[in-house]
Amino acid sequence: MAAVDSIFQKIKRSRRYVFERKDFDGIASYDQIGRSLNQLMDRGEIMKLGYGLYTKARVNSLTGRLMPTCPGGSDALMREILKMKDIDFEIDNLSLQSLSGKNTQIPSSVHYSWDQKQFNRKLVVGNRLLTPASRP
Structure with missing residues (x-):
């Protein structure tokens, strides 16, 4: 083979x-x-x-362009990458409330923050550029 x-x-x-x-x-x-x-x-x-x-x-059947098969989209891919690399990360409060069911508002995108010294790569999923946000 x-x-x-x-x-x-x-x-x-x-x-x-x-x-x-x-x-x-x-x-x-x-x-x-x-x-x-x-x-x-x-x-x-x-x-x-x-x-x-x-x-x-x-x-993608609508656009004819390649897309990830991951059911959670780019946010799920980002979480998987950060977990795979064993990086401590935080999710913004609005997204956390939405994911836990405490809030019915759905954010347009989840914002992640982590220490850039642990992982400092540019990731591109479709049109979305995933880069580290500064930690509070």
Whole structure:
């Protein structure tokens, strides 16, 4: 089985939505993994979120553009990335109240804050740019 097929099967069978390049170390060499990930991006099976971070993808039936398959959207992807990297983060109060059911207002986007020394990458999900907000 080719490296591309092995990596695709691993991604397809996984319950996670975010993957790092190092998740595929046992399958092929570093260069083969890079080429395989590029081929999967060209085929529309995955999309790149940032340096070394990828997510499962599918084509949006309305726009015809690639979008993440994660049911929670970009906010769920962001939480998964921060948890995967073991980074302490905080969510703004309005979003916390909405997520816990204390408030019926739904924020347009969830704002996260964390220590930039722990994780300082630019992540792009569709049109949304996810960057760290300063901690209060």
